[in-house]
Each structure stands twice: as structure tokens, then as C-alpha cells.
Amino acid sequence: MTTSSLPLFPLSSVLFPEGNLSLRIFEPRYLDLVRDCARSDSGFGVCLILDGQEAGQPAVPAAVGTLARITDFHTLPDGLLGIHARGAERFHVLNTRVRDNGLILGDVEFFDAEEVVAVPADCGLLATILERVHEQLGGDISLVDRARYDDAGWVGYRLAEVLPLELPERQQLLQINDPIERLGQLMHHLPRFQRA
Template structure:
């Protein structure tokens, strides 16, 4: 387990999907509790925590978040065509929630322990196919970080997180990939899953 650093009272944003370190998140904000969250983060410069929903929904009653999530730093704001606030956020360090509470407006807050970033690990030759598959997926899907493939396709951690993002995994599988703390183990599991997506 990576060493942790404690942090207190972070706003948490439960979502139906997983944000990985280095990934990009685009959200349309309409509920007052989340507008307050965005204002707070814009004012303080602090990130907010993104956790996959274990029980409940993104809107309405407070959802039950997974214990492991990813810090998200807002990088851009915009107003969408329907007049709603839109934000772009980038995934940073992973964390484990140590305690949660719910404000009167339904916003979930949490004390967290952040994990150290995974060290850059050269991609072993036996996982070279995964880097090739990632390049093909990037060509097809054109993710925001597509230009980084040239310089980062030899980083086992980066390749594993990006594949976890682009492959059609179910949310629980994505959460599992997020929680693994060995980049080579993550790649091995992704390699074992690949046959599911091959055309007959």
C-alpha cells in the first residue's frame, strides 16, 4: 500500500463512473450543492474528491460513495448551451476516505488519506501489445490526452490507467483497477480481460 497523507473536510462528488489519475472529467453542474462545491474549489484552489457511487444516484438524495477515489482539480469553466455551468477537471492523486458526513444541503464531505503517486515503471516487453491497443483506441476515440501517447506509452502506470479509461469495463471493474496499487498487476489483469472485447 502506498504511503498516505491525511486531509480533512474535502467535498466529495459521487459519480456513476471512475476518474483515474491523469484523466479528464467534464461535468454539467446544476444542483445547488455542487454549484457550492465548484465555488469553494475555485475560491480556495483545493481539489474535490471523485468517488464512484456504490448505492444511489448522482442527482437527488446523497449517494453512498466508494472508499477509494481520485482528487480532481478544476482546470476550466464554461457555460453550456442550456445555460448550465460546465467544468473540466483533471484527475490527481488517489485517496481513501476515512470518515464522511453529509451537510444539510446534501453535499457529502470527507476526511481522506491520499496515496502517493505511482512511480514511473518502464513498460515490460510482455505488455507491448497493450501499448499498441492503447494507440489504436486513441486514434479511434480521440481523448483529450491523445497527444501524450507519444511520450508516455512506455510508462506502465500511465498505460494501465488510460486503458482502464477507454476499454468498455463495467464500473466495478474500473473501481478495481483504480484500487490496485501495482501498475504491472493492473496491466496483467487488463491483458487477461482483453479477449472479451475481441470480435469473433
């Protein structure tokens, strides 16, 4: 595991590796964050808010989050800055401090990359469901290489994004280090979403 200092952006959502994130930036601390990331070609940490709000006073972030790398900037219809970012490595927050402008900085330890493992036969239904959902959504996601649906880690993260899970459930799935265990947890949740 590698350790680094990272600006943190607590959100009322969970970002998964290779997931997409769109943000509307208006607070000075986050405008500074975006500017600094653009200048240094670095990312920022996205963590689920455990206590507090996205705007205003610094919120309490979850201890496990995902590095976000900005992929695009644009001006929104209301004149504010919009960004698109993509999830990269997961990390564990060791400690935090707050800058004068309210931006949270975290000393983080990055998790090792998960090994690519095949979706086991008893979880094959999950890959099938995900593929059907992606077909219905259309767009770029429907054009994904079919081989991705055999990757247990990718299937687990993508299903965690599209299933109507509670935020604590999504966070729990992010914190699991074994892709097969993550699929097992999703299999446990699945009966809630199946039609009678």
C-alpha cells in the same frame, strides 16, 4: 500517506489520475462545491456511487476515489454551469459526514504516488492497443509523447478509460496500487474485446 478533508462528488463513473472529466452542475450543493474550490484553488474528490443516484439524496461513495482539479468553467447551452476537471492523486476515504446542504465531506488519506515503471514485454500488446485507439480518436490525445506508452501506470489508467469495462471493473483497477498488477488485470480482460 497524507490525510485531508475533502468534499466528495459521487458519480456513476470512475475518474483516473490524469483523466478528464466534464460535469454539468445544477444542484446547490455542487454549485457551492465549485465556488469553494475556485476560491481556494483546491480540488474535490470523485468516487464511484455504490448506492444511490447522482442527484437528490446523498449517495454512498466508494472508499477509493480520485482528486479532481477544475481546469475550466463554461456556460452550457441550457444556461447551466459546465466544468472540466482533471484527475490527480488517488485517495482512500476514512470516514464521511453530510453537511446540511447534502454535500458529503470525507476525511481521506492520499496514496503515495506510484513509481514510474516500464511496461513489461508480456504486456506490450496493451500499449500498442492504446496507441492505436488514441490514433483513431484523434485530437490532443493522439499527439501524446510516445514515451508515455512506455509508462505502465499511464497505460493502465488510459486503457481502463477507453475499454468497455463495467463500472465495478474500472473501480477495481483504480484500487490496485501496483501499475504492473493493473496491466496484468487488463490483460485478463482483453480477450473479451478481441474480435474472433
